[in-house]
Amino acid sequence: MSEAHNEHESLIKTPKQLIAAVIAGFLVPIVIIVLLVNYVGNNALTGAGSSAMTEKAIAERIAPVAHVEVKDANAPRVYQTGEQLYKAVCAACHASGVAGAPKVGSTEDWAPRIKPGYDDMLKIALAGKGGMPARGGTNPDDVTDYEIGRAIVYMANASGGKLQEPAEPAAPASGAAAASGAAAPAAASGADAGSAAAAAAAMASLKTAAPAAASAGGNVDAGKKLYDTVCMACHAAGVAGAPKFGDKAAWAPRIATGIETLHNAALKGLNAMPPKGGAANASDDDVKAAVDYMVSAAK
Numbered sequence: 001m002s003e004a005h006n007e008h009e010s011l012i013k014t015p016k017q018l019i020a021a022v023i024a025g026f027l028v029p030i031v032i033i034v035l036l037v038n039y040v041g042n043n044a045l046t047g048a049g050s051s052a053m054t055e056k057a058i059a060e061r062i063a064p065v066a067h068v069e070v071k072d073a074n075a076p077r078v079y080q081t082g083e084q085l086y087k088a089v090c091a092a093c094h095a096s097g098v099a100g101a102p103k104v105g106s107t108e109d110w111a112p113r114i115k116p117g118y119d120d121m122l123k124i125a126l127a128g129k130g131g132m133p134a135r136g137g138t139n140p141d142d143v144t145d146y147e148i149g150r151a152i153v154y155m156a157n158a159s160g161g162k163l164q165e166p167a168e169p170a171a172p173a174s175g176a177a178a179a180s181g182a183a184a185p186a187a188a189s190g191a192d193a194g195s196a197a198a199a200a201a202a203m204a205s206l207k208t209a210a211p212a213a214a215s216a217g218g219n220v221d222a223g224k225k226l227y228d229t230v231c232m233a234c235h236a237a238g239v240a241g242a243p244k245f246g247d248k249a250a251w252a253p254r255i256a257t258g259i260e261t262l263h264n265a266a267l268k269g270l271n272a273m274p275p276k277g278g279a280a281n282a283s284d285d286d287v288k289a290a291v292d293y294m295v296s297a298a299k
């Protein structure tokens with residue numbers, strides 16, 4: 001027997017000691033683990049930065065998201081009146097009769113449309129027809145059928161009609177309808193929102209007009225043709241701040257920047273003016289010809 005063996009034997013000499021050693025072998029790590037867990041847990045509640053996990057702090061951090069959802073779900077729907085929607089959107093075309101729109105105030109324009117009835121007018125306004133974009137170019141999430149109906153009644157009654165206000169729909173059932181409640185008043189108020197909607201509406205109406213213009217070819221009349229089918233939608237009445245056709249005062253400062261500048265602006269777009277006036281199919285030459293036509297009419 002070596003000395004090392006003797007020494008080893010001297011540590012655990014009896015079965016009792018063996019059991020004690022085994023139990024200690026299990027207990028010590030467990031106690032350490034328990035103490036560690038306790039230490040870490042305690043630290044999170046009392047140490048620096050511990051507020052990060054409190055209920056209040058968590059609520060504050062998720063508040064922006066939670067707030068929006070809660071607000072949308074409970075927001076009472078505020079509908080635009082017919083007059084508000086008309087002024088914000090429909091007037092862009094219906095005030096002056098752009099692109100053949102029945103002019104508000106003209107009994108002659110409206111009588112034949114009022115005659116078939118409100119339901120027919122609503123159907124056309126919702127689906128669109130000719131130069132009239134569906135819903136006047138608005139999004140159903142922003143403007144409800146009810147509000148379109150109110151605008152129609154406002155317009156028709158300002159033009160010799162005697163229509164009843166449509167009935168207000170029941171409280172919105174879906175989340176989407178509730179969410180639109182928050183968006184609609186914002187869209188309705190402010191000249192910027194109005195003119196943006198008008199420009200969008202005018203562009204929507206171009207989708208039907210553009211192909212006709214594109215096939216016009218590069219002849220001398222191409223400029224006038226493109227103007228009549230596309231550019232006129234905004235430039236005839238000055239929608240969304242477009243310089244009005246033939247308006248020397250509006251065009252003079254623009255003409256002064258040079259024809260190259262104007263050609264480029266028409267091709268690439270400028271603020272509310274979409275590239276090529278929205279007629280993506282039109283050739284560059286035709287667009288330039290339309291600019292030349294508009295410029296020559298304003299000299």
Ligand code: HEC
Pocket residue numbers: 085086089090091092093094098099100101102113114120121122124125129130131132133135136137138148151152198201202203205
């Ligand atoms: C981009 C121009 C434009 C905008 C914006 C516009 N309209 Fe029109 N609207 C037209 C044109 C053009 C017509 C004539 C369509 C036709 O008969 O070919 C028309 C026709 C109508 C008619 C008559 C339908 C019928 O019975 O013949 C109603 C109603 C109408 N629009 C409602 C509206 C309402 C409501 C809005 C606003 C939410 C609006 N429009 C916005 C261009 C526009």
Ligand code: HEC
Pocket residue numbers: 199200202203206226227230231232233234235239240241242243254257261262263265266270271272273274276277278279287290291294
């Ligand atoms: C959707 C409405 C809209 C249509 C359609 C439209 N325009 Fe414009 N246009 C505008 C607006 C708005 C401006 C003024 C932009 C500005 O100065 O902020 C403008 C400005 C212009 C200018 C002056 C650019 C400058 O540098 O001052 C030219 C030229 C022009 N348009 C040509 C055209 C031609 C050509 C077409 C048809 C192919 C057309 N526009 C169709 C809205 C339109």
